[in-house]
Amino acid sequence: MAEENLLASIRAGKSESFRKIYVEYFGMVRYMIINNSGTEEEAKDIFQEAMVVLYEKANEGNFELSSSLKTWIYAVCRNKWLKQLEKKKKNYRFTDFEEFDAVEEKEEENISVHETLRANLNRLGVGCRKLLLLFYYFKKSMEEIAVDLNYTNADNAKAQKYKCIQKLKALYATTVQND
Amino acid sequence: MIDEAIYEQLDRYFHSAMNEQEKSAFESKMKTDKELREELDWLNNMLGGMKSRGRSVMKQMIANAISGIPSGEVAKYRPSVNGKSFLKKYWVAITVAVVAVSVAIAVYAYMTRHVNPPHEGEDNAMDVVPVKDSSLDSCMDVMSARPSEGANADSFTMKDETDSNQARTEDVIVKMSHVTKPVVYYGVDSPGKTQPTITGGYGWQGEQQQQVAMKTTMIQGQPPYTYELTDKLILKSNYTTTAGFVFTGKGDTFYMTDNSKQLFMLLKGRGELPLTPMKPSMK
Numbered sequence: 001m002a003e004e005n006l007l008a009s010i011r012a013g014k015s016e017s018f019r020k021i022y023v024e025y026f027g028m029v030r031y032m033i034i035n036n037s038g039t040e041e042e043a044k045d046i047f048q049e050a051m052v053v054l055y056e057k058a059n060e061g062n063f064e065l066s067s068s069l070k071t072w073i074y075a076v077c078r079n080k081w082l083k084q085l086e087k088k089k090k091n092y093r094f095t096d097f098e099e100f101d102a103v104e105e106k107e108e109e110n111i112s113v114h115e116t117l118r119a120n121l122n123r124l125g126v127g128c129r130k131l132l133l134l135f136y137y138f139k140k141s142m143e144e145i146a147v148d149l150n151y152t153n154a155d156n157a158k159a160q161k162y163k164c165i166q167k168l169k170a171l172y173a174t175t176v177q178n179d
Numbered sequence: 180m181i182d183e184a185i186y187e188q189l190d191r192y193f194h195s196a197m198n199e200q201e202k203s204a205f206e207s208k209m210k211t212d213k214e215l216r217e218e219l220d221w222l223n224n225m226l227g228g229m230k231s232r233g234r235s236v237m238k239q240m241i242a243n244a245i246s247g248i249p250s251g252e253v254a255k256y257r258p259s260v261n262g263k264s265f266l267k268k269y270w271v272a273i274t275v276a277v278v279a280v281s282v283a284i285a286v287y288a289y290m291t292r293h294v295n296p297p298h299e300g301e302d303n304a305m306d307v308v309p310v311k312d313s314s315l316d317s318c319m320d321v322m323s324a325r326p327s328e329g330a331n332a333d334s335f336t337m338k339d340e341t342d343s344n345q346a347r348t349e350d351v352i353v354k355m356s357h358v359t360k361p362v363v364y365y366g367v368d369s370p371g372k373t374q375p376t377i378t379g380g381y382g383w384q385g386e387q388q389q390q391v392a393m394k395t396t397m398i399q400g401q402p403p404y405t406y407e408l409t410d411k412l413i414l415k416s417n418y419t420t421t422a423g424f425v426f427t428g429k430g431d432t433f434y435m436t437d438n439s440k441q442l443f444m445l446l447k448g449r450g451e452l453p454l455t456p457m458k459p460s461m462k
Binding site for chain 2: 015016018019024025027028031048052055113117118138139158159168
């Protein structure tokens with residue numbers, strides 16, 4: 001029940017939930033990474049990335065922990081650190097300190113296109129960028145966005161979103177043409 | 180150009196906010212509307228870029244959230260599994276396996292050195308086939324024994340030198356295969372008391388039953404007395420021979436063995452010979 005509450009808090013993106021998880025489980029992640037050729041900084045980086053995955057999973061709606069949150073965090077951090085180790089070294093011996101279940105992570109496709117779009121997103125104005133991110137990544141409703149970004153109402157926010165998309169599309173088309 | 184209303188539909192489609200009927204109608208429309216399909220592809224890529232950007236923002240937010248927490252507040256961690264690399268994970272199983280294999284090897288070594296296994300099939304090097312004349316088998320049996328040098332051996336003791344000072348082992352057919360170095364030891368249990376002699380032997384080769392002479396040469400004149408079967412035919416594989424050896428020495432126990440453990444000879448005395456089965460003491 002405590003973990004369900006924590007997940008609900010993570011779904012809402014509350015800072016307090018991330019702090020709680022950090023206090024509880026960062027020691028485990030740090031121990032695993034430092035004892036597998038890593039550093040404290042690398043451990044923090046991996047931990048933060050795992051929290052991002054947790055946030056996204058929690059917002060997918062169908063996310064259920066098959067084991068404990070601790071086990072899940074260990075498995076995700078382990079996967080991420082293994083990928084980094086593979087990039088760094090050809091041969092290594094990985095040592096585990098926890099039992100864990102396999103956690104699948106989808107490989108991203110069209111990474112180059114995404115990176116181009118991401119660059120174009122940075123060229124949009126701050127208002128447009130925030131609006132699109134709040135709607136498409138943070139899954140906020142138009143009503144919430146209108147409040148957050150000081151639009152008079154949700155319809156205005158919706159109209160603005162459409163304009164931002166067209167602007168982004170134009171920027172992308174220009175970039176592709178220039179390439 | 181895709182208008183705002185269609186974009187609202189696209190958003191609802193991506194956010195799985197359509198009911199089945201709406202979704203089906205929208206997908207049907209997409210099949211025929213190329214512009215809509217292209218817009219959907221573009222939007223799909225845009226979402227990928229948005230995700231990439233959103234992750235960076237989220238990661239920074241998390242970093243900010245945890246940045247002020249002193250390291251002392253982080254709960255101390257004790258591993259549930261103490262270093263689970265392959266060796267560490269399975270060290271108990273590996274240790275048990277190594278000990279079990281060692282014990283098995285030690286027992287096997289002890290058995291092969293101290294107890295003669297059944298005569299047939301020692302190391303698959305040879306089979307022993309008794310001669311058809313079974314009346315000759317009764318006087319002397321071969322006992323499992325160990326010569327002083329510790330190799331496999333058969334033994335017998337000369338009972339009465341006056342009756343005969345000869346013991347012949349020609350009643351035994353010994354099938355030898357893949358024998359590469361058939362040095363045969365003959366030892367006595369009372370060193371210096373008696374020097375056994377071997378006058379030679381004879382045998383047959385394979386199915387053709389070709390009789391061949393078998394010569395022996397003493398290569399060590401002190402106990403354990405050692406003779407080497409020098410006939411070259413004995414080195415051939417699947418060689419079948421009978422050995423006709425002569426021993427002397429009343430009361431002496433003779434051991435017959437080999438140094439390569441590839442040759443194992445079963446001795447059976449002739450009925451009329453004064454040979455008494457005996458199990459010599461283990462030395």
